[in-house]
Amino acid sequence: MAADMGGSYGSTLRYKSLERIKPVGKHSIIGASGEISDFQEIMRYLDDQVLNDNMWDDGNSLGPKEIHSYLTRVMYNRRNKFDPLWNTLILGGVKKGQKFLGMVTMIGVNFEENHIATGFGNHMAQPLLRAEWHENLTFEEGVTLLEKCMRVLLYRDRSAVNKFQVLLLFPINLMRLMCYGMRLLGK
């Protein structure tokens, strides 16, 4: 999962080293766009859930499907109270070799897909992903495709900054966090 590290305040690029993707429990990662204070509050709710899960000490652990379901309930219930958490969330994870990728919006819309994007990404990145994603992507091909998407968003999204956070989830329960800037191509 990749995100740029910008936190805007209106048209001002206010914060330029913001981590918008965080690990959740042992198996999942969550990426957020929208209001940062609401994302921080969601992280507090998730940390409570993970803590409670650990306290059972029963060998089980919250997987991405469960977290996705929990988030959907939270977002939808807040929407019903006319007091939404102003975020679009992407939830990804691997548990017992099974991959998961899903999204929840601020009004509670939720679904699973093979490739997901938020905001501008829906307009710029999804067409690329629909054309080039396939079931048997290698790791290198996946990274290259993701970078292609992030580069085009850097070109065309006014609120993007050239500093990216990438969280890689491997089936062997490995998470790696990378931060880097991208070289711009072309004329």
Added chain:
Amino acid sequence: MESHKENEINGPHSMGTTIIGVTYNGGVVLGADSRTSTGVYVANRASDKITQLTDNVYICRSGSAADSQTVSDYVRYFLHQHTIQLGQPATVKVAANLVRMLSYNNKNFLQTGMIVGGWDKYEGGKIYGVPLGGTLLELPFTIGGSGSSYLYGFFDQAWKDGMTQEEAEQLVVKAVSLAIARDGASGGVVRTVTINSEGVSRKYYPEDKLPRWHEELEPQNSLLDILSSSSPEPMVS
């Protein structure tokens, strides 16, 4: 006309402000201007926007004066109780999280952005920004208030990691003074508070101690002083 005067005296007071918090090698420096305005009237030209929360943690306030004062009062009260229970000084992180809690949970009612800075024995000098929505961000430095708009470019260029106390204080004073030069809602004097392992030190920089910027002139006591030093030229040729 009557209602016009009413608003100026008893109307909502806002601190169009410049506030800054900066970490350096050994502690933090907090800085602010001193102007509080109601509309176009300057209600207080010598306010103190850097408020004490505990012996080792201070907060810079911007936005609504009432809201920021109330949040500070609550946080000071909670921290006092927390310190008694804990048996040792509260950490900067706890103070910042309390500010965030009040800011976030009352986000629909409050209009105040704050900077929390201090020193504790576990993490050393730390700066936390708590802007309008109740986000909490731990940063090496941060700026806030209406005057901060004019300082983004300045800090992009002038900030560096691992400064000395002298360098950090000079940077803060220069920055607040630059903001005062361009922001109508910031003015008065520059106040700084430096916090490190040795304690807290407050400094105050009146107008004549600040650098002169573009199109600004050296302040004089009176016209009479400069008249005597040069002979006036005839106006009509």
